[in-house]
Amino acid sequence: MELNISRRNLLRGAAVSAAGVAALGMAACSPQAPAETAAGENLAETGAKHTWEVKPEPIAADAITQSVDTEVLIIGGGYSGTCCALSAAENGAKVILVEKDAVLNGHGVGGTGAIASRALDDLGIKFDKSIEMERWVSTCGSRCRESLVAKWFRESERCMNWFLDLAEANGAQCMVTVGSNSTVHPEIACYHFMFGGPIFEEHTMADFVEYMFEAEAKKVGAEFVYEMPAVQLVQDESGKVTGAICQDKDGNYVQYNASKGVVLATGDVSYSDEYINEFAPIANKVMTRLCSDQGNVGDGHNMAAWAGGAFQDGPWPTMMHPQAAATFHGPFLFVNPEGKRFMNEATWVQGKCLGVMVNGGADHAWSIFDKNWQTDLLGSLETGGGMFWDTFRAYGSEPQEAVDGHTGTVENGLVDVPAYYKRADTLEELAELIEVDPAELKATVERYNALCAKGEDTDFFKESQFLFPIEEGPFTACMVAPGLLAVVGGIHISDNFEVLTADDEPIPGLYAIGNCAGDIYAVDYPINIQGNSHGRCLVQGKCLGEQLAGVYQEQN
Numbered sequence: 001m002e003l004n005i006s007r008r009n010l011l012r013g014a015a016v017s018a019a020g021v022a023a024l025g026m027a028a029c030s031p032q033a034p035a036e037t038a039a040g041e042n043l044a045e046t047g048a049k050h051t052w053e054v055k056p057e058p059i060a061a062d063a064i065t066q067s068v069d070t071e072v073l074i075i076g077g078g079y080s081g082t083c084c085a086l087s088a089a090e091n092g093a094k095v096i097l098v099e100k101d102a103v104l105n106g107h108g109v110g111g112t113g114a115i116a117s118r119a120l121d122d123l124g125i126k127f128d129k130s131i132e133m134e135r136w137v138s139t140c141g142s143r144c145r146e147s148l149v150a151k152w153f154r155e156s157e158r159c160m161n162w163f164l165d166l167a168e169a170n171g172a173q174c175m176v177t178v179g180s181n182s183t184v185h186p187e188i189a190c191y192h193f194m195f196g197g198p199i200f201e202e203h204t205m206a207d208f209v210e211y212m213f214e215a216e217a218k219k220v221g222a223e224f225v226y227e228m229p230a231v232q233l234v235q236d237e238s239g240k241v242t243g244a245i246c247q248d249k250d251g252n253y254v255q256y257n258a259s260k261g262v263v264l265a266t267g268d269v270s271y272s273d274e275y276i277n278e279f280a281p282i283a284n285k286v287m288t289r290l291c292s293d294q295g296n297v298g299d300g301h302n303m304a305a306w307a308g309g310a311f312q313d314g315p316w317p318t319m320m321h322p323q324a325a326a327t328f329h330g331p332f333l334f335v336n337p338e339g340k341r342f343m344n345e346a347t348w349v350q351g352k353c354l355g356v357m358v359n360g361g362a363d364h365a366w367s368i369f370d371k372n373w374q375t376d377l378l379g380s381l382e383t384g385g386g387m388f389w390d391t392f393r394a395y396g397s398e399p400q401e402a403v404d405g406h407t408g409t410v411e412n413g414l415v416d417v418p419a420y421y422k423r424a425d426t427l428e429e430l431a432e433l434i435e436v437d438p439a440e441l442k443a444t445v446e447r448y449n450a451l452c453a454k455g456e457d458t459d460f461f462k463e464s465q466f467l468f469p470i471e472e473g474p475f476t477a478c479m480v481a482p483g484l485l486a487v488v489g490g491i492h493i494s495d496n497f498e499v500l501t502a503d504d505e506p507i508p509g510l511y512a513i514g515n516c517a518g519d520i521y522a523v524d525y526p527i528n529i530q531g532n533s534h535g536r537c538l539v540q541g542k543c544l545g546e547q548l549a550g551v552y553q554e555q556n
């Protein structure tokens with residue numbers, strides 16, 4: 001597949017590679033210091049109530065300086081909100097989107113997961129929905145709502161084709177990236193990476209999708225208002241949500257009245273310690289939060305709860321990548337800061353993060369490999385790979401491309417970020433560099449090499465084809481560190497995205513989509529379908545937009 005990525009974008013986006021994605025994730029962030037309760041503190045122990053449990057006094061009518069009427073009010077300008085704005089507006093609804101920030105917020109590299117699409121058809125790729133949905137549900141501990149997940153599987157192809165038409169009309173191209181051949185943790189090749197065109201050139205890889213939705217939505221009459229955070233919902237005597245009150249940067253209150261619905265698209269809670277402590281305490285163990293916008297703190301969650309909405313049961317799933325430090329680790333030996341091995345390293349991204357934090361007992365570990373690592377890595381990609389073990393290379397490209405990409409990452413990392421990448425001629429010297437006891441590291445490597453020679457990993461039962469001995473110097477260590485991307489659990493919703501009470505009753509007029517909406521994931525985030533988080537924003541945003549405009553037709 002020929003790629004027409006301009007040099008500017010190659011440089012700007014650090015190329016289409018795992019390193020690029022991770023670099024982007026880090027660079028795109030300007031995290032705020034988390035406010036509220038300190039990490040690990042549990043409010044319940046103090047007898048105090050949580051923010052979402054205490055409904056604030058309504059803002060007085062005479063404090064409202066302006067009142068604006070619309071049909072659909074969307075709160076939040078991320079992937080889900082901007083998509084919904086376009087979908088509703090292009091189907092005839094009058095739409096206003098209010099955004100807290102001065103910019104739209106986007107993440108990733110424009111990569112959207114879909115179970116089928118015309119781009120996949122062109123490549124002759126077809127997936128079994130039954131198998132992939134079963135993998136999704138089982139990764140979620142069977143605690144997600146299957147009817148909501150099934151809706152995604154029904155709608156994904158239609159919505160992805162709409163998105164492809166839109167992106168191509170805006171001069172973008174699609175590259176589908178490789179998945180993983182693993183039989184244990186397969187990841188299907190369904191990540192539709194979009195690049196190119198004037199909007200892509202003008203913005204970044206991270207947010208061009210949102211700006212494309214905005215540009216298209218404005219063409220059909222939607223209005224986008226920046227620096228206008230919603231602070232309270234407006235409900236009538238029956239409990240129906242009829243609008244929201246926002247506060248502009250001068251402190252003035254503006255009331256938006258929405259006759260057809262208010263959509264919460266306010267993203268996740270990863271910058272709220274209060275929510276993390278209550279619903280996703282595992283996230284306190286990551287090395288860093290990899291930025292969910294300029295810091296989503298659960299505004300939409302709070303407003304939903306104050307209006308009578310319920311949350312899905314905890315623990316809420318955390319989307320984590322082990323790329324908070326070095327971006328390459330492969331399937332090689334991992335040692336914790338004590339120099340001990342603690343897990344089967346040939347696993348998927350979530351498994352690596354949790355393994356380091358839970359079994360390694362630390363916020364980082366080290367991946368250790370020897371001089372032959374490129375040959376070993378190439379061999380491992382026959383039956384392994386997937387996110388960051390392989391790279392985001394084009395479907396159909398040679399695995400050697402992944403090796404070349406990772407070689408660049410490691411060699412550059414040794415120079416540019418020496419805190420995360422270390423190399424030495426002997427294991428003793430390497431141990432000094434990574435600050436572990438040299439005797440401990442040596443003993444761990446000897447034991448690991450003995451398992452490699454035996455051909456069976458009786459310590460952690462890593463598949464034998466991933467047992468590569470560490471014998472010939474120079475030896476390299478890459479720091480494996482979990483980063484939190486998003487907490488993808490939240491507000492209890494119906495299959496039509498209505499916010500539900502604890503008794504499963506819809507709150508009329510109120511909807512939630514994207515990361516602030518719950519139920520489609522639980523316990524853990526499944527990446528057998530790479531990019532399905534954007535994929536769910538696409539499906540939920542498009543379907544709800546159509547629904548609010550009165551044109552949605554349920555797929556069979």
Ligand SMILES: Cc1cc2nc3c(=O)[nH]c(=O)nc-3n(C[C@H](O)[C@H](O)[C@H](O)COP(=O)(O)OP(=O)(O)OC[C@H]3O[C@@H](n4cnc5c(N)ncnc54)[C@H](O)[C@@H]3O)c2cc1C
Nearest residue numbers: 025076078079080100105108230267299514515531533534
């Ligand atoms: C670095 C990084 C890379 C990622 N890469 C990928 C990827 O490649 N593929 C993938 O599938 N997923 C990826 N994700 C996951 C990603 O979070 C979601 O897929 C997606 O961006 C969520 O979109 P959203 O619309 O739900 O929320 P967000 O994108 O978080 O948008 C929410 C918006 O609501 C606004 N807001 C919040 N409160 C208010 C308020 N009170 N009033 C008005 N506005 C408000 C926020 O400012 C924000 O703009 C990545 C995440 C990160 C952090």
